[in-house]
Amino acid sequence: MGITDNILKRIGLGKPSGDQPVTFWSKNRGWLLLAITGAVFAAYPFLPFISDYWIDVAFFVGVYALLGLSLNIVLGEVGLFDLGHTAFYAIGAYVTAILNTTLHIPIIVLLPLSALIAAGFAYLVTSPVIHLKGDYLCIVTIGIGEIVRLTMINNPFNLTGGPNGINGIGGPNLFGLAINSSTQFYFYTWIIIGVIVFGLIRLQHSRIGRAWNYIREDATAAEASGVDVRSYKLLAFVLGAAIAGMAGNIYASKQMSISPGSFTFIESSLLFCIVLLGGLGSIPGSILGAVVVVVFPEVFRQFASYRLLFFGLALMLMMIFRPGGMWPRKREGTGLDGLGIRGLPRNDEDLILLGKPDPAILKPATTAVVRGVRLPPVTVPMDEEMLLQTHGVTLKFGGLTAVNNFDLNVRTGKITSLIGPNGAGKTTLFNMITGIYKPTSGQIDFLGRDITGLKPHTIISYGIARTFQNIRLFPSLTCIENIMSGPHCHARSGTWAAVMHTVAEVREERDIVATAAYRLDEVGLWSYRNELAKNLPYGKQRYLEIARALATAPHLLILDEPSSGLNDKESEDLMVLLQSLVKEGFTLLLIEHDMQVVMGISDWVAVMDMGQKIAEGLPKDVYNNQRVIEAYLGKEDD
Amino acid sequence: MATVLAIKNLVVNYGAVEALKGVDVELGEHDIVAVLGANGAGKTTLLKSISRIQSIKRGSIALKGLDLATVPAFRLAGLGIAHVPEGRHVFATLTTEENLNLGAYGVRSMPAGKELEKTKEWIFSLFPILKERRKQLAGTLSGGEQQMLAIGRGLISKPHVLLLDEPSLGLAPIIVQGIFRVIRQIHEEEGVSILLVEQNARKALGVARYGYILELGKIAIEGDASDLKNDERVRAAYLGGSKVNC
Amino acid sequence: MATFFEQLINGLTIGSFYALVALGYSMVFGVMKLINFAHGDLFALGSYLGYTLLIASSSWVTVHFGLWGGMAIAMLFAFSGIGLAGVLMERVAYRPVYPAGRLSLVVSALGMSIFLQNGIMAIWGARPQAYPAAVVPSTRFSLLGLPVTSLQVVILLISFTLMLAIWFIVEKTTFGAAIRATALDRSTATLMGIDVRVVIFFIFALGPALGGIAGVMNGMYYRAISFNMGWTYGLKAFTATILGGIGNIPGAMIGGLLLGLMESLFAGYVSGAWKDVFVFFILIVVLIWRPTGLLGEKTAEKV
Known part of the structure; x- marks a missing residue:
């Protein structure tokens, strides 16, 4: 299925999906419409009523x-x-x-x-x-x-x-x-x-x-x-x-x-209007926008100096009555075909199987090649036990010490939880591990190599993925597109390959969508694959964010308050998923306030207060630690 | 018990989706009522509809017999309804004190000055940390402090009815306990009627007199809080099976 | 030294126009998140309103109320006229588009700007007009041995008084807090009992009205006015707002004054033709050095 077909489908002219009889028209609709458009363009200057x-x-x-x-x-x-x-x-x-x-x-x-x-x-x-x-x-x-x-x-x-x-x-x-x-x-x-x-x-x-x-x-x-x-x-x-x-x-x-x-500023603002009039991110829209902006003043030429007055009015009216533009890019309702990826299996469901990862990909310290989406080689032999270690990590904002000399150890294949009062600096520590902030001092080792101060997109390609406290999705993209951002960091195709559809690029694209399909299915959102992320209910959005993180094929998955906003029953479902992820080979690091979750699934718990570690140990030891009770757990009084 | 807030047959649509499909809820004088339910069940929509920042399709909401549909949204604060929204929504670049002052903005009977200062002192007695933070920008407070500020901002108008949306969201256990203590306190000492939306069903049913359980935009179960706590269906769907085992 | 002083006072005067326009711009920007490209054109319209009033019936106003009286009445006229225009503009062009988001608002604002500019041209003509000398006070006197005009002193006094007043209203009063709260979060502001419509009305009346006053003073100062002068002033106001830091009232004032001073001194000492290049260059350098403007944007975003 070619790009033309996809475009046509978006505008409602495409091949009907389903089992309708294949006629010459429906089979070659894309090419035919392309030919008609071309013919119109070619004929235009020769039409009798068209002057120079x-x-x-x-x-x-x-x-x-x-x-x-x-x-x-x-x-x-x-x-x-x-x-x-x-x-x-x-x-x-x-x-x-x-x-x-x-x-x-x-x-x-x-x-x-x-x-x-x-x-x-x-x-x-x-x-x-x-x-x-x-x-x-x-x-x-x-x-x-x-x-x-x-x-x-x-x-x-x-x-x-x-x-x-x-x-x-x-x-x-x-x-x-x-x-x-x-x-x-x-x-x-x-x-x-x-x-x-x-x-x-x-x-x-x-x-x-x-x-x-x-x-x-x-x-x-x-x-x-x-x-x-x-x-x-x-x-x-x-x-x-x-x-x-x-x-x-x-x-x-x-x-x-x-x-x-x-080449005045007015010219720039006209270009701005062209894009908005057509519809943001819409290619046919931009062309249509150009038609309006150029032809409109021509048609009103007889009104001489009033034509721009009308033009200004028209711009306002357009934005009032058609704020999304004349020909907006549509993402829903096109199915997976809308992604424009070649060689997808006939049944969407077959993608899930295709995307099942090779077990090798999750074993750290190997150079795994998974269907074209290559993971970066990890050459340094790593400590069997420790996947991630922070050594005396400190972050100061102005005069304020948000995180103070913090040592955190995350063991391979385990669930480690970081708990502590609000504002203790837990998320700040996460932000340093994932590269959003750079520590003032201290070092962060992952898989035996120093990742301190690297850019977030580099750190993620090494195998640390995260979710956010306030869910951050790509709201106007479909769920599958959201998750396809995961394998992005391992793919290599550039601009030229994308334009030319090179063999490697086509294969890589298919692997990306297959990986995304597998992860979407894993968190139970497969049926939402073509829905826009913003239309999902809150609880499902959390799962989508987790799936997106998983699709980066991380060794370590960092979750910032995953059960926030879930009720007890929903939290239990989440725990089941998290435990299954550990079985699959992921290592988990959580920030969590729900003690049921923390105590239920953690292998190790570290407690942070005012930027410092005040306790760590097995869940039950931490739960009964007097200092932790005073600073964080309090006493239940109901 | 006299009814303060009566919601009848409330229907709310988001585009083509029905978020609430005919909901009846009642809150009495000197009462705490909990609204529980899964994500997306429509709990927050219910509170937003009451304070009219969400438009409704059908149904009526009445405060002591006064149909709220006839009142513009910004007047509700002056009529004694305070809404503490989900996610706190403190004004991040205003100071703690400015946030508190705005809480009384809609109340005409309380001009800035003595009365306001007195109420502020009361808020500070409930949440002493806010007094320390009064000159600080609200956005720089910790999550727990922001929640306290949001509640304080709601209480400063001395409301009859307090709508509390997920006050425990994302907070440390010790803070949650503190917040629930305050909820009990303002209810008992000041007689504020509270409509409480919560994920933490156990805690919510612990303070509430009565409870409603919303499922997919409808009231699925309702009853006295003590009964709901022991209801099998509620236990299975909302309270979870296990207690902390350590 | 005399040149320096002359450029300095000139720069301050222009800067105070920029600052007044920027102030209104910044207020509207804060509450609507709207880059109001039509703001400069309202300033131009203010200039024309003042002009029309002053030349009406062979300068009746000036003849009856004197030079300063005439100026005051023209400013009041422009203030109320442009305030009304601002409110109308919000109703017609922005309120209906607001739900569609910021980019659509920009297009609507561009449309409004084109509309106003061509509207002014249609009414007053494409050729520049001039405030007649007979209506402009032109007393000169010497301050510490240096020559200034009384007009300059009055312009600076009025501008600084207005700026101070606005700063006080927005930063120090409860209504000001309500304005800032509305800028941050409309729904929650409503929950506080703030009538968002009143806030918007106030902002769209007062913000442009300040520009209207600046327009009259600008006409008095430069005499010549043209239908398309709004573009430049709108752009300069935007620059000043960003230079100072978005959503920052003192930032807009300082940005505006600084812009005027830089322009005037550069034009006086280096080159008039390259002054705008210099200004934009400085703006870019400032932003590279301080990505949220000189005074910084007040934020408390958490990741």
Whole structure:
């Protein structure tokens, strides 16, 4: 089942699932619709009522569609608030103009070159600021956009031609065929868009596209499930800038002259509107958005200066009546097919079997190769007993010592619990183990190697997974997509492999979805696989989060108050699951307040108060420890 | 016992899903009633509907005969209903004291000044730690302290009816014991009527007079707390089989 | 030295416009989480309202109430007019979109901004207008041997008084606490007995109204006004808000003043053409160094 079919299915034109008779139409629906779309595009310039003027309009729709698609990567897929995207467009246009008019490099050579330079520029300017959150990043992108525009106006080294810009830019020449008529530009642009859309659809349905979406949904959870958030954000900016740079090249070669007036903040905000009007993260939506933004003012041209007034009104009305955009990306209701992964078994259920892990994967100290999803080799021979040890770990926030000289030992194959009053520093210790905080002093050893201060996504690939106290899922993704973030950190396919569907990539994708299927089934949520995570009831969300952690194939699973918000009966069910996980070979570390759970399943209990260890031992010893009773357990009075 | 809060045939929808399917609950004068049930049974929805931050589809909610549907949500605090929401929801970047003051915001009969200071002292006597923390931002308090602040913020308006949503959620046993002691105390000394939603069924039935058990948006079982504690169905579904064996 | 002083007082004056606009911006931002791109255009509209009042019937207002009286009336007029416009704007463009989330709100705000800008153009024309000299007080005097205009002194006095008043209301009164509580969590604020609609009304009336006053003062100071000047001021207000730290009233004031000073001094000593590049560059450097602005965002998020 190809991507086209999936897309069509999303918009309700796809093959019907189930046992309906296979006709020529239903079998080849995807290709046929693709052919029809292509035919319409090809015929458009030759229609009798289409003048050159409207062909040019279609050309500009193309330029804005490219820009919309490029911003959609940053804004739609990753959720980064980019209101200065025009900067990359401007760089592409100016690179083309300057190099063509001074060094006479052919436009067609400059097409990839402007993409490359815009991408390089994006990398340079966004990498120091990529860690900024929401609105702070937004103002920085606006700032970058303004800096680029003002620089062009100020004409440094006489390169940019100042406010008047650059004239006399040549047109593209394709192997002897000069492109200069409106119709030629129309085809040239839309063919490029076709190629880019193909690549973007492939990316959207790969681990890269999913990683982007994980970041958009919850960056902390994404990092904690093994996504290198920083790199993927940068990748989005770089790819987005490359496409915008191309758009700049095409624009400059068509107009033959450019000036800073075309690259204002207003332009950036129009691009923003294109993405939102179409629907966040929707490829057809971005194109449709471009149509609206370009064609609307053209249609109202006769109203002269009032047309923008109407346009402003229309933007507001659209957001009031269609806040999700005209063509939002749909995730539910497409079944597993919607994932766009090739070679899935005919029955969904067969995936579960396919995803059953090789027992070797859970034995520490081995280099396990599990169906393409390779675990990192662990070369240092480890202590049989100790999986994780913290040595004198301390964390100070300002003057406050949150965790003080803490030694924690977690034995392989056991359940260790960390208990203590609220605010004692338990979660802070977890955050240090999983790399969210860096200890002020002390060392953390896992599998015999020092993991102190490593990034969360690295630590998880070594085999430590966690859940959060306040469940952190990817709310608008389906349950199976949520869990597919787990194997992400062990997969290796890159952008190119995802676009080209290399053999290794296809196999890896299948392994990822199979692993996810197995884990989803293990926690009893298989039937919810195509539901959005946010629609699950609270208790089930906890299980989903546990499944996501398990799918990273961890040696150690860290659970922060797993029974919080569950009633006694539900807690008991949870205990059964946790014990079965130990049997399967996982090692567990819990923070827990429910003494029934702690005393019922723990092999070892450590007690923390005000950042320090006040007791540890077997559950029953800790339960009767006077100091623990005073600080934490209290006396039951009912 | 005179009825303070009467909920009749309450129906609430979330989109297409019926969260509550016709629920009747009564809370009397000087009363503690517990609402128990599994996750997603609709307990929190019930409390949110009472304080009108959740819109309802059908049914009536009356406070001493006054139909609450006729009152805007923000007036309920002034009418003597205080809601301590699940997950505490203290205003993180306001100080402890500002949080407490806001608790009395909707009560017109209590202008800032002597009366408010007196009530605040009472809250501080219930939760002495809050006095130490009064200038601290609420978000920097520990989970237990935040829960105390949330309850204190609810009590400072001197309500007739206190809606308590999962006061023990995520708290250390010793804090939970303290909180339940305070619940008993305000009930006994101040005569506040309390509608208590809890996961910790054992504790909740320990303080309550009467209990309701919600299942999938309906009242499945109801009765005196002492009877519910010994009810086989309740034991099996909500109390769990085992006691701590050590 | 004289140049320095001139640039300093000039920078403070511009900075106080930025700060007033930023203040309203920041208040709206706090409660609605809305980047209100139309805020700058309300400022521009305020400028035009003041202008229209002052030139009406051959400067009737100025003739009857004197230069300062005229200025005061124009500011009051812009204050109430823009306050009303702000409330209307919230009703029409933001309240219906609010449930759809922040990004949709941004688009609606952009739409509002385009609408206002083109509306101003449709009414007053595309060409810049100017406050006539006859309505602008222009007394000069010397302060410690350095030349200042009485207009500058009055502008600074009014701005600082307003800023202080707003700071007091938001940070020190119970209603201010209610505003901050509403900004953090609307449902819980309702449980406290706070009428969220009143808070929103107040914010959308007062925030833009401050910009309206700034608009009139800006018109008096620079004389020339144009339909698209709102973009720049909105952008500068956003910059100032972020520079100081989101949701931080003193932050917005300091951010605005700092922005004005940096601009003016850079323009005076280095280059006028590159001043905005410099300002944005400084902003980026500040954010790299302090990711949540100079005074920092008040947060207490736990992972």
